[in-house]
Amino acid sequence: MATAVADGRQPEEVPAIPVRHYGRWVVGGVLLVLIANLVYSVSNNPRFEWSVVGQYLLSERVLDGVVMMLELTVISMGLGITLGVVLAVMRMSPNPLVSGVSWMYVWFVRGTPLLVQLLFWSFIAALYPRITFGVPFGGPELFGGHANVVITPFVAAILGLGLNEGAYMAEIVRAGILSVDEGQVESAHSLGMTRLQTLRRIVLPQAMRVIIPPTGNETIQVLKTTSLVSVIAVVDLLYAVQLIYSQSYQQVPLLIVACVWYLVFTTILSIGQYYIERHYGRGTSRQLPPTPIQRGRLLIRRMRGVAAREGA
């Protein structure tokens, strides 16, 4: 690497004849044939109805579903991360009651299916017809409302997704906090920082490197999981296309529409996650590997180099 800098030329590659991998060529050829066959069948099977896909992809009802999907993802991830930090900190509390409550929460939420939790939230009115905030054990009421008014399907969806996500984030945040060297906490304490200051200023920022990658996965997971809220009549992306095909009977193209949108946003999230991970990977002394874009440029430059040599 160092030699490439001096005169701006690529260094001469070792002029060895590379090993021929005939097996790789055979496997690659077989795969190419299979892929070509798949593409041919997908594009020529009229029952995929690609024209219908195009017709609905940007339709208003579908786009509304996309917006709902994004809203649900953002709000429930926000709730999940906040709750996750609180639960993780509670879990590490010296007070056994506090850590016990956190443990119980995670145990319960992770031990029951999200679909069931969502249904429970949507039927909460049957359990508690009135939702009230006031003095415990039946004291005076400060705020209250009918459960069916307070807990709309949207609120039930947020509660179901967010509270569920909180349990998973709690484990992720806890792993992150545990990854921070004990010495960092000790030196913060010996400088007179309080426990809260130490957590906020010293521990959490360093825990980020461990917390961020799985959080990206969780976001992708939640984005896809929003499709479950169709069972409690929230018009997310999946429910939007279901409503359309219940009238038009074009199930396949409409489910493809949904898949396209899910793929678009999971792809965007994956790319974002890749760069955020790189960002938090700094500060470790190791040099970062090149991004795909940088690698692509490198490849092009190398191919040009080969072409130039062969031309000469």
Place this chain on the structure above:
Amino acid sequence: MTAVPMVRAEGVHKSFGPLEVLKGITLEVAAGEVMCLLGPSGSGKSTFLRCINHLEKINAGRLWVDGELVGYRESGDKIYELRDSEVARKRTEIGVVFQRFNLFSHMTALENVIEAPVRVKKVPRAQAVKEAHELLARVGLPEKAAAYPAQLSGGQQQRVAIARALAMRPKLMLFDEPTSALDPELVGDVLDAMRDLARQGMTMVVVTHEIGFAREVGDTLVFMDEGVVVETGHPRAVLANPRHDRTIAFLSKVL
């Protein structure tokens, strides 16, 4: 008694479960004194230092810093445990330098130094930055303010750690083997910074295996073994004429 000693320990005991690490430590460190603690591995030197700023709670005995009980408050004939925030405030008066530096790895050298003054003492940031530059210059690293710990050598990290501790203007500095994680050629710079500090009258308790430093800079040398103080005296006297067998045995190994 003329002046209040900076540190006073009376029969300090500390156990971890069934393991009794400190078995009654009694000693005094006068203001401005440099005390060097010497002793074999596992003798409880680090534990004693950690007790002084209440990173460990003592099980029995009494420990005072600048005339005030460590971790407790005396009122009449009762002793109350201090709240976390009160313990934290007292710790601001004691600087600690650890064997493994423990710089905040996500912050630059400068940010490491200003963190506690700004967050804990609420010093205006501009003033803290100015003082931090002066401190970094004082430990010989004026050009490293923007470097992250991973970009510094061990000796440089340790000097930043000293600057960070000094930024709180402590009245007592505790050093726990500050040079034993360093390559030999980097030890000198750190010892120079400490020598400087001693010359300016800082009260210091230094756990070290640097016999040369103890001899030259120390006012007192304390030899500890198995949780008790075996021998105390002027460094040159103890090093030249150790009186106890255990001291003799230990010194014959390190000298």
